[in-house]
Amino acid sequence: MGEQWGFYFDPNSCMGCNACAIACKNRHGTEAGHVDWRRVETVSTGEFPDYQETNVSLSCMHCEDPPCVDVCPTNAIEKRESDGIVTIDRDECIGCRYCGWACPYGAPQYGEEGLMQKCNLCLDKGPGAGADAESKNTQEDPLEPACVDECVGEALHAGPIGELMDLASEAAARKFEQNPTSVIVEPQTGEEGQAAANVETPIPYQG
Amino acid sequence: MLAAESGVIWVPRVHWGLFIATYLFLGGVSGGSYVTSVSAQLIRGRASSDVEWQSRDETSRWGSLLSVVAIGVGTGALLYHLGAPLRALTFAWNFTNYGSWLVIGTWLIVIFSTLATLDLVWNFFGSEKQGRTSGSFFVRRILGWIAIGGEPVVLNLLDRFSDITKPPQKLHTAIRVFGAFLGMGVIVYTSMLLSDLWTCPLWNRTYLPPLFLMSGISTGLAATVAMPAIFDGLTETVHQYSLADDALIVVELGILLAFYNFLQGRTGCMASQATVDSLNSVFSMPFWVGVVGLGLLTPLAMSLVMTGASALFDLDERSHTWHQIFRAGYVLKYSLVLVGGFFLRYVIIFAAVKLPLTVA
Ligand code: SF4
Ligand code: SF4
Numbered sequence: 001m002g003e004q005w006g007f008y009f010d011p012n013s014c015m016g017c018n019a020c021a022i023a024c025k026n027r028h029g030t031e032a033g034h035v036d037w038r039r040v041e042t043v044s045t046g047e048f049p050d051y052q053e054t055n056v057s058l059s060c061m062h063c064e065d066p067p068c069v070d071v072c073p074t075n076a077i078e079k080r081e082s083d084g085i086v087t088i089d090r091d092e093c094i095g096c097r098y099c100g101w102a103c104p105y106g107a108p109q110y111g112e113e114g115l116m117q118k119c120n121l122c123l124d125k126g127p128g129a130g131a132d133a134e135s136k137n138t139q140e141d142p143l144e145p146a147c148v149d150e151c152v153g154e155a156l157h158a159g160p161i162g163e164l165m166d167l168a169s170e171a172a173a174r175k176f177e178q179n180p181t182s183v184i185v186e187p188q189t190g191e192e193g194q195a196a197a198n199v200e201t202p203i204p205y206q207g
Numbered sequence: 208m209l210a211a212e213s214g215v216i217w218v219p220r221v222h223w224g225l226f227i228a229t230y231l232f233l234g235g236v237s238g239g240s241y242v243t244s245v246s247a248q249l250i251r252g253r254a255s256s257d258v259e260w261q262s263r264d265e266t267s268r269w270g271s272l273l274s275v276v277a278i279g280v281g282t283g284a285l286l287y288h289l290g291a292p293l294r295a296l297t298f299a300w301n302f303t304n305y306g307s308w309l310v311i312g313t314w315l316i317v318i319f320s321t322l323a324t325l326d327l328v329w330n331f332f333g334s335e336k337q338g339r340t341s342g343s344f345f346v347r348r349i350l351g352w353i354a355i356g357g358e359p360v361v362l363n364l365l366d367r368f369s370d371i372t373k374p375p376q377k378l379h380t381a382i383r384v385f386g387a388f389l390g391m392g393v394i395v396y397t398s399m400l401l402s403d404l405w406t407c408p409l410w411n412r413t414y415l416p417p418l419f420l421m422s423g424i425s426t427g428l429a430a431t432v433a434m435p436a437i438f439d440g441l442t443e444t445v446h447q448y449s450l451a452d453d454a455l456i457v458v459e460l461g462i463l464l465a466f467y468n469f470l471q472g473r474t475g476c477m478a479s480q481a482t483v484d485s486l487n488s489v490f491s492m493p494f495w496v497g498v499v500g501l502g503l504l505t506p507l508a509m510s511l512v513m514t515g516a517s518a519l520f521d522l523d524e525r526s527h528t529w530h531q532i533f534r535a536g537y538v539l540k541y542s543l544v545l546v547g548g549f550f551l552r553y554v555i556i557f558a559a560v561k562l563p564l565t566v567a
Binding site for chain 1: 214215216218219220223288291294295298301302306307308310313400405407561562
């Protein structure tokens with residue numbers, strides 16, 4: 001098994017400018033409007049005087065044990081052994097949208113043609129691209145994800161999890177250990193310096 | 208795309224629409240029709256008169272026909288919804304994830320519809336069915352119109368096919384009983400497909416399967432028994448099935464209310480609360496009026512009034528006027544059960560809320 005790749009996100013550095021989402025759209029030429037591989041949400045937490053706003057940039061989490069893979073009838077979705085990136089082979093997809101319901105993050109997107117597309121950690125450009133791409137670990141000059149490239153606040157990084165961990169604070173690393181996705185999220189530091197924000201995976205309420 | 212609220216991010220959920228609701232509904236009707244069909248055949252021998260025997264015989268044939276029609280139209284609705292329907296037609300090769308309920312369900316449906324279609328041929332065609340004219344045999348009349356040089360070719364072909372393939376009566380019955388279990392499997396599958404996902408509290412593994420099973424058998428029964436009521440008029444059999452349907456409706460109502468209560472009681476789960484809220488706001492019409500009012504309570508009340516009235520006032524249903532009134536009453540009742548069954552699937556799909564992401 002090759003080293004697993006993922007994202008690192010620090011909401012403290014994110015200004016909610018949407019540059020990542022737009023860069024992603026540009027690189028992959030995704031449909032305007034309802035197809036968003038990456039999107040930025042502003043979430044308000046707490047009440048005055050502890051009120052604060054948190055910007056969260058979300059895409060496919062490249063989950064460790066992806067529920068989308070479990071439900072896909074044709075095995076069109078794959079969690080790659082070689083680099084941990086979750087890809088979609090659009091030649092296999094029947095467009096049933098079952099994965100859309102299974103994914104807790106709303107990552108799978110469906111364009112006009114009704115087939116699934118989502119973030120491929122920029123293995124390649126365009127919807128469906130990258131399914132059979134060489135492992136990020138062995139590519140000579142792996143493409144830097146557009147969102148990371150264009151991030152104004154340096155809030156987003158991508159790479160092998162081991163390298164990303166060097167960027168992470170202790171709290172973020174601890175969170176990551178409990179989080180079944182491949183995204184390391186930095187806790188937000190509130191005004192008073194207390195750790196306040198993190199994106200939590202919803203907990204299955206029925207086992 | 209996402210609606211943000213204090214501390215949470217709501218995840219959008221607009222993946223399935225009317226066609227999937229229709230598919231789930233018709234899957235239930237199909238399985239239920241087949242179960243009704245087999246049950247009518249099994250109780251046929253104990254009919255009190257020729258009229259009743261005939262009525263059960265007809266009910267059994269109607270159920271056989273409707274199960275095939277419903278699953279056919281339902282599968283069409285599913286395919287229509289897909290992004291690449293042609294790829295789904297080659298499911299035998301490319302549906303390789305046997306852990307997915309979509310794959311399990313596809314195979315269930317394929318085996319069930321193959322069996323139900325064969326059974327339909329045996330029930331409607333063959334030399335001993337020639338010249339039969341009762342309501343359900345309209346199928347033969349229609350196919351008889353397709354003629355080349357005055358010969359009803361399709362009809363002849365089907366008759367011949369039935370004569371050659373039809374198993375002896377006992378084996379045929381055994382196959383049908385097996386088919387009834389498959390039919391129930393199809394109904395339950397429609398609930399497993401949803402409840403296999405943990406993202407929506409409304410797609411609950413405990414409540415949804417029994418709810419869909421009751422509703423599926425109830426709607427299939429309603430569709431099936433409405434047919435002899437429309438074509439041949441009222442018989443004891445129509446009454447008896449109506450009472451059986453009432454029992455199913457009571458159980459279904461109980462499960463539904465228990466489920467609602469369960470969701471309402473999950474105060475710590477924002478998605479459950481949001482689901483209950485939507486059932487009481489955006490979806491209050493389809494849910495409270497469509498499912499509960501029109502689909503469950505009204506049919507029960509109608510049954511109560513009709514059964515009560517004919518017992519209390521000793522109405523002679525053989526008198527033409529009363530016969531027509533009751534006949535219309537039962538047909539309306541069964542239609543409402545179907546309307547309610549559809550609204551149930553509609554609500555279960557559209558009112559489902561995904562667990563939000565929390566930013567705490
Ligand atoms: S975030 Fe969603 S689409 Fe991405 S791997 Fe996880 S379940 Fe699949
Ligand atoms: S929409 Fe495509 S990728 Fe998603 S579950 Fe269906 S077949 Fe698989």
